[in-house]
Amino acid sequence: MLSLKCFIVLFVLQYICQTTYCQPNLKFFRKDYKYIEDTKAFYKIHTLHRTWQEAKERCSMEGATLFYPDDDDEANVVINYWNETQPFSWVYIGISTPNVKQVFETVDGVPITDVYDRWGPGEPNDAGGVEGCVILRRDGTLNDDQCDKKYPFICKKSLSTLEWNVYCDIPDQGYEYVKKLGRCYKFHLTPMNWTDAFTVCNTEQSYLAVINSQDEADHLVAMTKKAPKDNVEGNYVRGAVHLGFQFKRNRWQTIIKNMPLPDSGYTNWGGGQPDGKGEEKCGSMFYNGHLNDICCDQSLFFICEHEIDLLRNSYVLRFGDVFTAKPHDGM
Ligand SMILES: *[C@@H]1O[C@H](CO)[C@@H](O)[C@H](O)[C@H]1NC(C)=O
Ligand SMILES: *[C@@H]1O[C@H](CO)[C@@H](O)[C@H](O)[C@H]1NC(C)=O
Ligand SMILES: [Ca+2]
Numbered sequence: 001m002l003s004l005k006c007f008i009v010l011f012v013l014q015y016i017c018q019t020t021y022c023q024p025n026l027k028f029f030r031k032d033y034k035y036i037e038d039t040k041a042f043y044k045i046h047t048l049h050r051t052w053q054e055a056k057e058r059c060s061m062e063g064a065t066l067f068y069p070d071d072d073d074e075a076n077v078v079i080n081y082w083n084e085t086q087p088f089s090w091v092y093i094g095i096s097t098p099n100v101k102q103v104f105e106t107v108d109g110v111p112i113t114d115v116y117d118r119w120g121p122g123e124p125n126d127a128g129g130v131e132g133c134v135i136l137r138r139d140g141t142l143n144d145d146q147c148d149k150k151y152p153f154i155c156k157k158s159l160s161t162l163e164w165n166v167y168c169d170i171p172d173q174g175y176e177y178v179k180k181l182g183r184c185y186k187f188h189l190t191p192m193n194w195t196d197a198f199t200v201c202n203t204e205q206s207y208l209a210v211i212n213s214q215d216e217a218d219h220l221v222a223m224t225k226k227a228p229k230d231n232v233e234g235n236y237v238r239g240a241v242h243l244g245f246q247f248k249r250n251r252w253q254t255i256i257k258n259m260p261l262p263d264s265g266y267t268n269w270g271g272g273q274p275d276g277k278g279e280e281k282c283g284s285m286f287y288n289g290h291l292n293d294i295c296c297d298q299s300l301f302f303i304c305e306h307e308i309d310l311l312r313n314s315y316v317l318r319f320g321d322v323f324t325a326k327p328h329d330g331m
C-alpha cells in the first residue's frame with residue numbers, strides 16, 4: 001500500500017521534474033564545469049599540474065573522469081574550448097598502459113583503438129622504456145610520456161551519466177538529506193585547508209557548514225562519527241572538521257551574511273576556546289561538537305551544507321511524504 005503510494009508520488013514527481021521545475025537544472029553538474037552541447041558533456045580544465053595518477057584521482061573526487069576524446073569530433077570541440085581559455089600546450093588524458101607495456105587503454109578499460117588514437121609522428125615511442133601515460137597536444141596529436149611528470153588535465157562528466165540527487169536537488173550523490181533539518185550535508189574525506197574547503201563546498205552549490213541549532217550540531221557530530229575517516233592517511237589534523245565561520249572584522253562571524261557567531265544559534269566553544277590569540281582565524285568543530293578556532297592553513301576533514309531551494313522545489317512542500325522513501329523505490 002505504502003509502496004504503491006510512493007510509486008505514484010514519485011511518478012508524479014518525476015513528471016513535474018521533467019516538464020517544469022527541474023528542466024533548467026538538468027544541464028548542471030557543478031559550477032566549475034562547462035557544459036558543451038555538441039558532445040553533451042561537462043568539462044573542467046585543471047590548470048594546476050599533477051601527475052597522471054593524481055589527475056585521475058582529482059577528477060574522480062569531483063564525480064567526473066579524466067577526459068580522453070571519444071572521437072575526432074570530441075577532440076576538436078574540447079581542444080577548441082581549451083584554445084579559447086587556456087594557454088598551455090598539452091594535457092594529460094585518461095589513457096595509459098595499466099596492464100601491459102605499450103598496450104594503451106582508457107581509464108574505463110576501452111582499447112585506445114576504439115576511441116581516439118591520433119599519435120604524433122614517431123609516437124608512441126616509450127622513450128627510455130618508462131612512458132606509460134598519454135598526453136594530448138594542442139594540435140590534436142598524442143604522445144606517451146612519463147606518468148610522474150606533472151601536467152594540466154581535463155575532467156569530463158557526460159550528461160548521460162549525470163544522476164540527480166532528487167532529495168537535495170543537486171547531482172552530487174554524496175549529499176545526504178536530513179529530514180529533521182530540511183537540508184543536505186556531505187562529509188568530505190579529503191582533508192584540505194579552510195580556504196580550499198570553502199571553495200570546494202561552493203563549487204558543489206553549497207557552503208562550509210554553519211551550525212544554527214543544537215539539533216544541527218548533534219547531526220554533524222553523528223555524521224562525523226559515522227564517516228569512514230579512520231583509514232585516511234596523510235598530513236592533516238585529526239579531531240576537528242572545518243566549519244563555516246571565521247574571525248573577521250575583529251569578531252567571529254559565520255560565512256552566511258557575515259552574521260556574528262552569537263546570532264547564529266550555536267556558540268558552544270570547546271573548553272578554553274578560542275585559544276588562538278588571533279593566530280587561529282578559521283572555524284572548526286571538534287568531533288564532539290564543540291567549536292574551535294584553528295589556523296586557516298591546517299588541513300582537516302570538512303562538512304558542506306546544502307540548502308534546498310523551496311520555491312523552485314515546490315514539490316518538497318507538496319510531496320513532503322516522499323522523503324520517507326528512497327529515491328528509486330518502486331521505480
Ligand atoms: C588549437 O590551437 C592549436 C595551436 O595554436 C592549433 O594547431 C589547433 O588547430 C587549434 N585547434 C582547434 C580545434 O581550435
Ligand atoms: C590552501 O592550500 C592551497 C593549496 O591547495 C594553497 O594554495 C593555499 O595558499 C592554502 N591556503 C591557506 C590559507 O593556507
Ligand atoms: Ca613518447
Ligand SMILES: [Ca+2]
Binds near residue numbers: 210212216
Ligand atoms: Ca546550518
Ligand SMILES: [Ca+2]
Binds near residue numbers: 273275276292293294
Ligand atoms: Ca583553538
